[in-house]
Amino acid sequence: MRRPTIIDVATKAGVSKSTVSLVLQGSEQVKPATRQLVHTAMKEIGYVYNRSAANLRSSGTALIGLVINDLNNPFFTEFATSLQMALGSRGYAVVVANTNEDTEIQDQVIGAMLEHGVSALILSPAYGDVTNSIAAIERSGVPTIQVMRQISSDYAKFPFLAPDYLTGGRLATRVLLQAGARRIAFVGGLEGRPVTHERVSGYLEVMAEQDLPPLVLTGRSSRSFGQTTAASLFTDHPEYDAAVCFNDLVAFGMINACHKAQKTIGEEFQIIGCDDIKEAAECWPALSTICCGVDDFGRQVAETVLDWLENSVEPSEVKRTQVRLIERQTTKPIGSF
Missing domain, CATH: 3.40.50.2300 (Response regulator)
Known part of the structure; x- marks a missing residue:
């Protein structure tokens, strides 16, 4: 059950939130009748003042x-x-x-x-x-x-x-499909973690809608994992042309692997990260990503x-x-x- 708030007290007493605050602080600016009205409202709705936090x-x-x-x-x-x-x-x-x-x-x-x-x-x-x-x-x-x-x-x-990671996974996958990608992998994120499940779920949902085979490659959310996984992907699954990355760090690693393999990023292989850290706009090429603000x-x-x-x-x-x-x-x- 939700605990009553200062706003609930103000509504019950028919006064402003600032008036309730003044009463709680013991201010003499509030008329006795109004003070009594606020205390009555507090008692009726069961409001308890967090005085220790206020004192701090x-x-x-x-x-x-x-x-x-x-x-x-x-x-x-x-x-x-x-x-x-x-x-x-x-x-x-x-x-x-x-x-x-x-x-x-x-x-x-x-x-x-x-x-x-x-x-x-x-x-x-x-x-x-x-x-x-x-x-x-x-x-x-x-x-x-x-x-x-x-x-x-x-x-x-x-x-x-x-942030709404589930929606982020959906957005990234749909944009890659609209941009012509047909074999899209999901890369990064430790298996079994709730945050990984959320980001992967959006990807899996959209792939299932389009009846396309998913490929989930989980692991540490780091540049090194992104780079080594991309290198393996290019060898073992050369038909894959895009990746949704768990975060921007994984995406940066995949960018490095593309440079090493001489793949044209954004053409031969497309990449979307997640987080939009500052480096995403400054790396080369600049990274498309899910911005979490x-x-x-x-x-x-x-x-x-x-x-x-x-x-x-x-x-x-x-x-x-x-x-x-x-x-x-x-x-x-x-x-x-």
């Missing part, structure tokens, strides 16, 4: 913990930068930790952040045994949001925000956390943000074939 915020000492699975990946670095800037503009300090895909390190940094009194956690988790991390967060009662990846399906306790995503996560802390507005259990395709030089312009 007003004292200027509020810390937000950000735990990232892989800061070597530019996508996560760009996300962390956007998030930190957005939270910093509102007076919050951000403590950032990189787990390097290691759940033991994840346990350690989450424990340390909780001990140091973070008022919220934002977690892009490493996969594996997360029992200790989950238990520590639950004991602390600290508001925690999962982003990009999830380690718990209890979204009522741990809301989840991520990482800067805006970081700001949305910041606003969600702050609304939860400052106004007791609990996030939606699951929220997907919009993605879009950016066509550059690694795909044929539609209608040019």
Whole structure:
């Protein structure tokens, strides 16, 4: 059941959200009759004021913990930068930790952040045994949001925000088909991971619609995997003329393999990445990719956390943000074939 929010109190009392905030802060600017109206509304709908978070915020000492699975990946670095800037503009300090895909390190940094009194956690988790991390967060009662990846399906306790990867997979595959590709592989992403399943599912759905055979080549989402897999693909499946990549790093590796094999990228072989990190527009040839709007995503996560802390507005259990395709030089312009 959704917890009542400050907006619900304002609606029930027939006053503005700012008036409710003033009452909660004990301001003398509010008339006694109005104050009583707000308190009555709070009691009737069961609203509980998160005073500890408010005190942290007003004292200027509020810390937000950000735990990232892989800061070597530019996508996560760009996300962390956007998030930190957005939270910093509102007076919050951000403590950032990189787990390097290691759940033991994840346990350690989450424990340390909780001990140091973070008022919220934002977690892009490493996969594996997360029992200790989950238990520590639950004991602390600290508001925690999962982003990009999830380690718990209890979204009522741990809301989840991520780009709409399923739609991204569909978009990439459809554009390649419209550009004349007929043998399309999906490359990258560790098998069995939810985030891989989401991205692959969109690809598989469109391939099935067109009655075309899929080829899924899973593995580490790195340049080296993209390059070695592309080289094998060119040898073992020379009929394949395009790839949907798990992320931009895999796509960069495939671009390198195309250069080495002297394949004309965008003509003989088409490539679409995912994430639209800054390098995607600067590599050669420039990479067509699914844009996840990482800067805006970081700001949305910041606003969600702050609304939860400052106004007791609990996030939606699951929220997907919009993605879009950016066509550059690694795909044929539609209608040019």
